[in-house]
Amino acid sequence: MKDDLKLTIGKLAKISGVGVETVRFYERKGLIKRPAKQEGSFRHYPEVEAKKIRFIKKAQELGFTLKEIKELLQLQIREQATCGNITQRAEVKLSEVEAKIKDLKNMRRSLIKLVDSCGDKKISLKQCRVLDCFEPGWKC
């Protein structure tokens, strides 16, 4: 409620690092909502929308689709009543996030091993394959 004074779509796009068309696209997809109380005929956004767009871009890099990101953004508690519902959905997302972390740690371990094995001639060269890192029971 402070300084959402003059955030037109162009300025929002700029500070969020996307194009104007992308903002409108996210609006159509229901990821950000059109500001209700407009003075004049142009949109005026609160600053939190910039955070939201940056969140979207980051989450995409982590392998979430826009549909999934929308679900993440809906995880906001407004009243105690809806809490159980939200907690439940949050826990699902949490386990997805943890699965990704686990997989990325395997990939990291594999890459570290690869880098190390170049310095050390004792390590067999062809055993260092990144593609093995997700196989069940894999230990590099």
Add this chain to the structure above:
Amino acid sequence: MKDDLKLTIGKLAKISGVGVETVRFYERKGLIKRPAKQEGSFRHYPEVEAKKIRFIKKAQELGFTLKEIKELLQLQIREQATCGNITQRAEVKLSEVEAKIKDLKNMRRSLIKLVDSCGDKKISLKQCRVLDCFEPGWKC
């Protein structure tokens, strides 16, 4: 060199969890290469290709594009000569992986906080926004 006896494209697709068309698509994109020595006029793949396809699917879930995944798959040391080159590229990928892990950990912390705050009435409800978790200096 063991039992790549009879892995036709259909069987490869099945054990890898994708469709036949997808295998051919990856082949066209250069992610997997067509088996050279064919006996008969059909493709016969070594088993390692199944691992490769499973790697591709996993890596996609972690936000890597096919272009990036191709680069990851090319990180294989064959001789000491190319080692420096590969190490260098592996280190770039490694830092990307570490950045993703860091971001996912922030997201995880944010989701945990959200879940916790539902059990605890003392925590302010509206402060728990997942969308803040990537902002610089964020502490949940």
Add this chain to the structure above:
DNA sequence: ATAAACTCCGTACTTTAGTACGGAGTCAAC
């Protein structure tokens, strides 16, 4: 040895996530 199932190849279609375009209206700066 013949039918069923599978493979090959090229081409076309689909979905997701944007990007671009263009005419009309609006705002603000000089």
Add this chain to the structure above:
DNA sequence: GTTGACTCCGTACTAAAGTACGGAGTTTAT
């Protein structure tokens, strides 16, 4: 008070990553 930049809206186009189709050839199972 006009001019230039910005906004609005609908529509169309694009790239990435598949997915489907269909006719012809090949393999295998009976």
